[in-house]
Amino acid sequence: MQVEVAIVGAGLAGLSCARRLTELGVSCAVFEAANRVGGRVATDEVDGFLLDRGFQVLLDSYPEAKRALDLTAMGCRAFAPGALVRHSGRFWRIVDPWRAPMRGLATLRAPFVSLRDGTRMASLRGRALKQSAKRDGRSTEELLRDIGFSASLRESFFRPFFGGVTLDATLATPAWYFLALFGWFARGNAVLPARGMRAIPEALAAALPGSSLHFTEAVEVAAPGSLMLARGRRVSCRAVVLATDAASAARLLGSREEPKWLGTTTLYYGAERSPVGEPILVLDGEGGADRGRGPVNHLCVLSDAQPTYAPPGSALISVSVLGVPPAPDSALDADVRAQLRGWYGSVVGNWKLLRVDRIERALPRLCTPAQGGSGGLQRPDPKDIFVCGDHVATPSIQGALESGRLTAERVRIALGPA
Ligand SMILES: Cc1cc2nc3c(=O)[nH]c(=O)nc-3n(C[C@H](O)[C@H](O)[C@H](O)COP(=O)(O)OP(=O)(O)OC[C@H]3O[C@@H](n4cnc5c(N)ncnc54)[C@H](O)[C@@H]3O)c2cc1C
Known part of the structure; x- marks a missing residue:
């Protein structure tokens, strides 16, 4: 399979990255291990109640929420x-x-x-x-x-x-x-959106061409210019974006550091x-x-x-x-x-x-330098593989959305003139 940009993970960061790339005219494909979008943002219907997976709220003052979401249409x-x-x-x-x-x-x-x-x-x-x-x-x-x-x-x-x-x-x-x-x-x-917090990833996904989302496709290996999927398929691309949680990103990058x-x-x-x-x-x-x-x-x-x-x-x-x-x-x-x-x-x-x-x-965990952390400063992307997600920004919906968008913009520049 050949795509222009391959994104690993359809949480808020991956969806935000895909959406911005689409706006910039760059085609992309998102490979997600689960069978739904949203990652840590999910809502289940139980006996007529809407239960988010853990109590979460959206702040309507988040700059990225204002940029990427129509809070009125979501019935917030x-x-x-x-x-x-x-x-x-x-x-x-x-x-x-x-x-x-x-x-x-x-x-x-x-x-x-x-x-x-x-x-x-x-x-x-x-x-x-x-x-x-x-x-x-x-x-x-x-x-x-x-x-x-x-x-x-x-x-x-x-x-x-x-x-x-x-x-x-x-x-x-x-x-x-x-x-x-x-x-x-x-x-x-x-x-809170009318459909629960799941409405956030759903709204981002709705702005993407349907064919760009690939579910139950866990990525086993990520290398510059290619991905190996758990089901054996190889994906060739011009750029790879890891939009997973911190632990999966560390594993795919071969890091021994266990995120906190x-x-x-x-x-x-x-x-x-x-x-x-x-x-x-x-x-x-x-x-x-x-x-x-x-x-x-x-x-x-x-x-x-x-x-x-x-x-x-x-x-x-x-x-x-x-x-x-x-x-x-x-x-x-x-x-x-x-x-x-x-x-x-x-x-x-x-x-x-x-x-x-x-x-x-x-x-x-976002740490101060004295505690041995990066303090939430965007770490540079490792060579030839771009990384986004709340763990490289701030641990929040704002952080995930912003890091996805900014990464898309870095990818666009790295790909050179269209
Ligand atoms: C209980 C709880 C409460 C919270 N409360 C708030 C709140 O009130 N306000 C707020 O702003 N934020 C809150 N947050 C934080 C916010 O939800 C997260 O910061 C944000 O959703 C992280 O998005 P992400 O895209 O960076 O990561 P994730 O949501 O973790 O997405 C990563 C995606 O990558 C996929 N993936 C991982 N490995 C692979 C692989 N090898 N191959 C393919 N796919 C892979 C995962 O399945 C997942 O879908 C809360 C989080 C939780 C869990």
């Missing part, structure tokens, strides 16, 4: 900005005062927020919106301490909120990436009624598993934001636990319910457990 519905924080036995609302001035003022009533935190939040917001974060090697934890946020705000808000986004409760994530995330949250909303991953666990419950009653993230601000109160980091009622996620007359609750605990599902479910009974009362016993998603390899 938004979560409210901010969060409800469980602390001292009740819920406190934390809202960006620039977006909701009255509710923002209420934030100052929370016992874990000081007046000084308010002014420091204003300066953090200003820095994040400037989008010029210096990659100075600091971690998020170090940045928050250096700015001078109170320990109580760090523990009760920043740790569960950004620990939940980056899947790293130690807040070791590089500060520059935290600032980028903070800026996107300040500028936009977390949204962050994991997460999502428990989905069906209920007759939403325990929250509004589309907002609810954080455990009491200290989570470390302080022995239970495993829950955050929860939200997905159907409060996007009603298509649950059949009429019911609600879909998503509960997130950081990491992948060794306890069996039944024990984890019991611990989660015990913690949430303290929040919502005995009704928690009526919720139906729909599924537990344990995802060991959810996000590649």
Whole structure:
């Protein structure tokens, strides 16, 4: 088989790369080991509920989402900005005062927020919106301490909120990436498409000629100018793009380096009624598993934001636990319910457990140079083989889409005049 550009992997990075190449008039073929597009972004229909494979949201402020996706056509519905924080036995609302001035003022009533935190939040917001974060090697934890946020705000808000986004409760994530995330949250909303998160790869794939996608075609060997497929076929091409996850890319490039991953666990419950009653993230601000109160980091009622996620007359609750605990599902479910009974009362016993998603390899760990990482800087492509994916950009939908597009542009230049 002869193609111009061969792309390995039909996750968001591979699809974004294929789409940009198509726009640039370069023909390509995508070889995907699975029988569907999307990679780590997938949605299943279970008893009339839409269950994403692990809790995920799209930020409508991601520059690449604006560039590549029609969020209106996808029927995206938004979560409210901010969060409800469980602390001292009740819920406190934390809202960006620039977006909701009255509710923002209420934030100052929370016992874990000081007046000084308010002014420091204003300066953090200003820095994040400037989008010029210096990659100075600091971690998020170090940045928050250096700015001078109170320990109580760090523990009760920043740790569960950004620990939940980056899947790293130690807040070791590089500060520059935290600032980028903070800026996107300040500028936009977390949204869910009507068909679930699968709508994102489906929309990208719809823009490609159907013949360019080849499913259940795992690539065994990648070399400059050719691929060897597991089913024995050889593909010749002018350029190879590896758009796989970090571990598969390392294997195909012959690297012995074992990429580091962050994991997460999502428990989905069906209920007759939403325990929250509004589309907002609810954080455990009491200290989570470390302080022995239970495993829950955050929860939200997905159907409060996007009603298509649950059949009429019911609600879909998503509960997130950081990491992948060794306890069996039944024990984890019991611990989660015990913690949430303290929040919502005995009704928690009526919720139906729909599924537990344990995802060991959810996000590649983004390290500061001091931790031995590349800090998320685009690594140069190895000779003659192009590499894209969230592991060479940022561990996010934005990172995967952007690295796919930029790689397509590098490939176009490398191929020379048409
Ligand atoms: C539980 C979870 C929650 C997340 N939450 C968020 C969130 O809220 N917001 C956000 O922005 N991001 C989130 N992310 C991150 C985001 O989903 C990923 O960063 C992004 O989807 C990665 O896309 P990718 O194309 O780089 O990699 P992948 O999605 O891993 O795609 C790689 C593809 O390559 C294929 N492949 C691998 N090896 C081969 C081979 N040898 N031959 C052929 N094909 C191969 C795989 O089957 C896969 O389809 C989350 C991820 C997870 C798992």
